[in-house]
Amino acid sequence: MAPTLLIQARAGAAKTTTLALRLAEAWSRGAAPADCLVLTATEAACDAFREALVAVGMPGEAVQRFRIETFENFAATILLGLEDGAKVPRRLGPEELRETVWQAVRQVAEQEDERWPEDIEYPSEGDSVFVAEFLDNMLWLKGTLKLQLDAPEGALTPDDALEMGQRYMTLRTLRAYERLRAGGHPDRPAFRGPFDATYDLARRLLLDREDGIATPAPGWPARLRVLLVDEMHDMNEAMYQVLLHLLAGRSTFFTGVGDADQVIHAAAGADAAFMDCRIDRDTRRSTEFLPLSASFRFGPTLARAAARFIDKRLDAGGETATKLTVASYTDETDCAAQLLDALKAGRKAAPRNAAGLAVLLRHDHHSIAIENALVHGGIAYRTRGLESYLLRPEVLLVRCLLAIATRDFASLEGRDTLSRLVLAFMLFCGTRFDEDPERPEAGQAVLMAEALRDFAGNAENLPLFLQNHVLRKAEPGVARRLRAALAVVAGAADGESVFDRFLDALDMPWFIAQALVRPERRAGALRHLAGLRALAAHYPDTRSFFGHLNETAVRQAGMKRSGAITLASAAAVKGLEFREVFLPFLEQGEFPYEQGRKADEANLFYVAITRARQSLRLFVHAVRPSEFVAQAGLKLPD
Numbered sequence: 001m002a003p004t005l006l007i008q009a010r011a012g013a014a015k016t017t018t019l020a021l022r023l024a025e026a027w028s029r030g031a032a033p034a035d036c037l038v039l040t041a042t043e044a045a046c047d048a049f050r051e052a053l054v055a056v057g058m059p060g061e062a063v064q065r066f067r068i069e070t071f072e073n074f075a076a077t078i079l080l081g082l083e084d085g086a087k088v089p090r091r092l093g094p095e096e097l098r099e100t101v102w103q104a105v106r107q108v109a110e111q112e113d114e115r116w117p118e119d120i121e122y123p124s125e126g127d128s129v130f131v132a133e134f135l136d137n138m139l140w141l142k143g144t145l146k147l148q149l150d151a152p153e154g155a156l157t158p159d160d161a162l163e164m165g166q167r168y169m170t171l172r173t174l175r176a177y178e179r180l181r182a183g184g185h186p187d188r189p190a191f192r193g194p195f196d197a198t199y200d201l202a203r204r205l206l207l208d209r210e211d212g213i214a215t216p217a218p219g220w221p222a223r224l225r226v227l228l229v230d231e232m233h234d235m236n237e238a239m240y241q242v243l244l245h246l247l248a249g250r251s252t253f254f255t256g257v258g259d260a261d262q263v264i265h266a267a268a269g270a271d272a273a274f275m276d277c278r279i280d281r282d283t284r285r286s287t288e289f290l291p292l293s294a295s296f297r298f299g300p301t302l303a304r305a306a307a308r309f310i311d312k313r314l315d316a317g318g319e320t321a322t323k324l325t326v327a328s329y330t331d332e333t334d335c336a337a338q339l340l341d342a343l344k345a346g347r348k349a350a351p352r353n354a355a356g357l358a359v360l361l362r363h364d365h366h367s368i369a370i371e372n373a374l375v376h377g378g379i380a381y382r383t384r385g386l387e388s389y390l391l392r393p394e395v396l397l398v399r400c401l402l403a404i405a406t407r408d409f410a411s412l413e414g415r416d417t418l419s420r421l422v423l424a425f426m427l428f429c430g431t432r433f434d435e436d437p438e439r440p441e442a443g444q445a446v447l448m449a450e451a452l453r454d455f456a457g458n459a460e461n462l463p464l465f466l467q468n469h470v471l472r473k474a475e476p477g478v479a480r481r482l483r484a485a486l487a488v489v490a491g492a493a494d495g496e497s498v499f500d501r502f503l504d505a506l507d508m509p510w511f512i513a514q515a516l517v518r519p520e521r522r523a524g525a526l527r528h529l530a531g532l533r534a535l536a537a538h539y540p541d542t543r544s545f546f547g548h549l550n551e552t553a554v555r556q557a558g559m560k561r562s563g564a565i566t567l568a569s570a571a572a573v574k575g576l577e578f579r580e581v582f583l584p585f586l587e588q589g590e591f592p593y594e595q596g597r598k599a600d601e602a603n604l605f606y607v608a609i610t611r612a613r614q615s616l617r618l619f620v621h622a623v624r625p626s627e628f629v630a631q632a633g634l635k636l637p638d
């Protein structure tokens with residue numbers, strides 16, 4: 001039987017490169033792309049793998065022929081084959097899943113033969129903290145495959161819940177939720193949420209195994225010779241079951257690589273333990289372990305800081321010398337200004353390689369100050385793992401109302417912007433398009449696409465959209481707030497600054513509390529609006545502020561085409577590397593985030609600092625420095 005090789009190595013220790021070399025070697029010996037498969041936990045890791053293939057010399061055209069995908073996409077493709085090609089709708093946002101959660105809660109309440117009614121704690125109607133916690137717990141329960149969802153209804157007890165560290169109510173709700181998700185169709189569910197494809201496939205494979213049925217599903221790699229898994233530390237039980245099934249082929253060479261300190265999906269059940277002996281036991285393949293502790297990415301200074309941070313050995317294996325700088329800042333504006341200067345210097349040093357510069361953020365809302373500084377400083381940027389703050393729904397809603405009130409539609413012309421705008425109204429104002437009785441199958445997505453055709457290249461139709469689709473059907477509370485906000489701007493005298501009054505009349509915190517589920521996202525939305533308010537204070541009147549927003553949006557859209565630096569969320573760059581990395585806003589409470597899980601926060605910080613090749617620059621709050629900075633043995637400048 002072909003062997004298994006598991007490489008457990010530190011950041012930058014050539015894990016992805018080793019996998020890329022393995023694939024390139026198999027290809028040069030004639031392995032067909034169809035007989036090879038590369039799986040990872042995230043899209044960023046897929047990109048990093050493709051880049052590594054090019055770096056080891058594989059032509060781009062050959063790279064395209066290999067199947068390099070996330071477990072979730074792989075599972076979705078296999079399920080598509082098993083479900084006769086019928087596409088199951090995806091519902092990825094918590095806001096799209098909320099109604100099903102409440103339906104499930106109601107079903108639990110209606111269950112008359114409940115054996116442990118005293119163990120059920122019902123949430124109060126509309127409690128979004130309950131929904132957010134339920135969704136988190138569901139992700140973990142599904143990722144770990146802890147819950148026997150096929151066990152008979154009465155078999156689930158409060159003791160089971162206790163054993164899993166869960167509330168009994170959560171398990172009951174999950175059972176009901178999954179029944180709703182099954183949707184009554186015998187062959188496929190009504191929808192899939194985040195990671196549901198992996199979960200559904202894993203369960204199917206497990207059930208088939210119990211029934212002794214072999215499942216050569218269409219799309220399943222029939223003669224797998226080379227199987228490679230990158231970022232294996234982010235593997236959970238559901239992914240592991242898919243992996244075991246792939247390893248059933250006796251002639252499959254398998255290599256998995258990972259780093260226990262880079263686990264950032266523990267909330268979804270990720271566990272570095274899958275890189276240990278279990279695979280040996282479960283597959284009975286001969287398994288070789290290869291620990292690597294030298295990083296080729298960065299030099300000794302950064303290696304020492306990273307080693308100290310994780311309290312493990314980490315050596316610098318290559319010739320690179322990495323410069324490590326710590327700067328302190330007093331407030332957001334100061335941080336953004338210092339960052340801008342540092343980016344300008346970085347760009348000047350290597351004018352042709354702006355793409356080698358990356359600013360990594362813990363929170364999306366930090367991008368407001370930075371994006372404003374970048375646009376003013378004329379530095380082109382592209383985003384990764386986050387969207388420009390001007391395109392976030394709560395900001396778009398404000399921009400749209402200002403556009404209508406001032407009849408200035410210049411920055412909302414793009415089709416992408418318009419469709420995001422319509423989605424923002426659907427999210428915050430409950431906007432729905434009238435169903436067409438002639439076409440009952442046309443869902444909201446189709447109707448929205450049709451409505452957008454009316455706007456394409458003509459944002460001046462926005463007042464009609466607001467009137468006909470939003471206000472006409474809105475709840476009284478929604479309509480009253482929208483009208484009040486419009487009236488404030490309409491009644492403003494020339495040169496008057498009414499943005500504060502406009503925002504107060506709109507009462508966005510009310511919309512945010514109604515519409516958004518996750519506390520972190522709600523807090524972020526409020527911060528985006530506070531950021532807009534702070535920005536507006538720099539302008540003499542509302543019209544010039546809005547003019548600035550428009551100009552920023554137009555310039556930002558234009559910038560994407562030219563050589564640009566990367567502005568990314570730290571979580572979205574796992575597996576990637578940059579010549580110079582900038583980490584702003586290292587403030588206690590922000591990073592580590594006070595409401596985050598400490599271990600996840602620490603792993604994310606480790607991921608972020610280890611992306612740098614030649615330079616890492618940390619911007620640390622002068623009064624409330626992030627504890628991570630001291631943990632890495634670094635000091636603030638005097």
Ligand SMILES: Nc1ncnc2c1ncn2[C@@H]1O[C@H](COP(=O)(O)OP(=O)(O)OP(=O)(O)O)[C@@H](O)[C@H]1O
Binds near residue numbers: 009011014259576
């Ligand atoms: N033998 C080597 N000599 C010099 N440089 C190398 C060697 N192997 C890999 N590198 C370089 O080291 C860097 C890090 O490699 P790679 O991305 O494969 O590490 P990794 O272990 O996957 O990192 P991470 O887990 O942090 O994403 C890359 O720039 C790669 O080109």
